[in-house]
Amino acid sequence: MGVFFRSKNNVTESGVLKVLSQVMDPDLGKDIVTLGFIKNLKIDESKVSFSVELTTPACPVKEDLKKQCEDLVRGLEGVESVQVTMTAQVRQAYVAPSKLALPGVKNVIAIASGKGGVGKSTVTANLAVALARAGAKVGLMDADIYGPSIPLMFGITDKPMMEGDTVIPVEKHGVRVISMGFFIPEDQPVVWRGPMVHGALTQFLTQVKWGDLDYLLIDMPPGTGDAQLTISQNAPLSGAVIVTTPQQVSLIDARKGLKMFQSVQVPVLGVVENMSGFVFGRGGGQKLAEENGVPFLGSIPIDPRVVESGDSGTPVVASFSNSESGNAFRILASRVASELSIAHSKYHSPVAKDLSMEWQS
Ligand SMILES: Nc1ncnc2c1ncn2[C@@H]1O[C@H](COP(=O)(O)OP(=O)(O)OP(=O)(O)O)[C@@H](O)[C@H]1O
Numbered sequence: 001m002g003v004f005f006r007s008k009n010n011v012t013e014s015g016v017l018k019v020l021s022q023v024m025d026p027d028l029g030k031d032i033v034t035l036g037f038i039k040n041l042k043i044d045e046s047k048v049s050f051s052v053e054l055t056t057p058a059c060p061v062k063e064d065l066k067k068q069c070e071d072l073v074r075g076l077e078g079v080e081s082v083q084v085t086m087t088a089q090v091r092q093a094y095v096a097p098s099k100l101a102l103p104g105v106k107n108v109i110a111i112a113s114g115k116g117g118v119g120k121s122t123v124t125a126n127l128a129v130a131l132a133r134a135g136a137k138v139g140l141m142d143a144d145i146y147g148p149s150i151p152l153m154f155g156i157t158d159k160p161m162m163e164g165d166t167v168i169p170v171e172k173h174g175v176r177v178i179s180m181g182f183f184i185p186e187d188q189p190v191v192w193r194g195p196m197v198h199g200a201l202t203q204f205l206t207q208v209k210w211g212d213l214d215y216l217l218i219d220m221p222p223g224t225g226d227a228q229l230t231i232s233q234n235a236p237l238s239g240a241v242i243v244t245t246p247q248q249v250s251l252i253d254a255r256k257g258l259k260m261f262q263s264v265q266v267p268v269l270g271v272v273e274n275m276s277g278f279v280f281g282r283g284g285g286q287k288l289a290e291e292n293g294v295p296f297l298g299s300i301p302i303d304p305r306v307v308e309s310g311d312s313g314t315p316v317v318a319s320f321s322n323s324e325s326g327n328a329f330r331i332l333a334s335r336v337a338s339e340l341s342i343a344h345s346k347y348h349s350p351v352a353k354d355l356s357m358e359w360q361s
């Protein structure tokens, strides 16, 4: 086949692929040719063009990979111009047949902790907006039935529209959102029993018109009650992110949350330390991650702009995108997306023979 693509300048498809195979994806630990990332390779005399299809648009080293590709191909004899287009195709996670099916949703990620008030909702809101701004299709399901805080953090006052029996999520900051807060007046407490919570969350998963999503993030309520049970047993989770503050009490609860996901064989993508800094200290999140053999995803500084932005309906990653906390959330989003891509290659690929064994090891 190479013969047909041989240009007058002797630039060949195999020659181009050979140099490109020196470019490694740092997360997946393989070269981008073996990973099948090179698409639409065209050679027109001395002009070479191709696209590199990554596993997430939020890839932290996208620009670096692009430059490596350009430099290597430009270095080939006979090549005068190189055009590299970076694209992304988020992979569909493996879903066990026992879980609820969400057609069109590629990955479902729970954001959890054992303890209340550590910043789960804040982290979820900023992660969602950061991923959407990177070019991903993102949904956010607020699973906190008793104390939903996502409508306030997103500044949503509209009620969702219905389409027959299905609810259309409200789109804001590029994210499709659903929350119990849309259905219940703010000053009215929700006094539901367990089965009703279960029913509501199941409807949020299956009777909401999510459409095509790369990532559906679930903001988990605090504790380990009915909602946690429903989500961990029924939602097709591709991974969980554990939020903790640096303090000891929060860490103990975070460990419980982490173990709960591991016990139901949901890969823990890693631990985030929120409100890190001189007030509460730092380093606890990293220790928790190390002790449990899961990645440490980074820390978010304690910052009044995070509160202010949350209260005014635009998450800090959009309102002060270049602040220290805005940057930290953006980096976190890339890390989560990368860890998910790694989890895909380990747990979600059809060749992972015995999933449960891999997870336990
Ligand atoms: N990095 C941060 N810096 C400063 N304040 C923060 C930060 N992260 C969260 N907060 C604030 O801490 C409070 C609790 O955050 P949030 O509601 O996100 O926590 P939560 O874990 O979802 O709570 P709950 O368990 O009640 O659902 C909020 O007022 C929020 O604005």
Ligand SMILES: [Mg+2]
Binding pocket: 120, 121, 122, 144, 149, 219, 220, 221
């Ligand atoms: Mg919350």
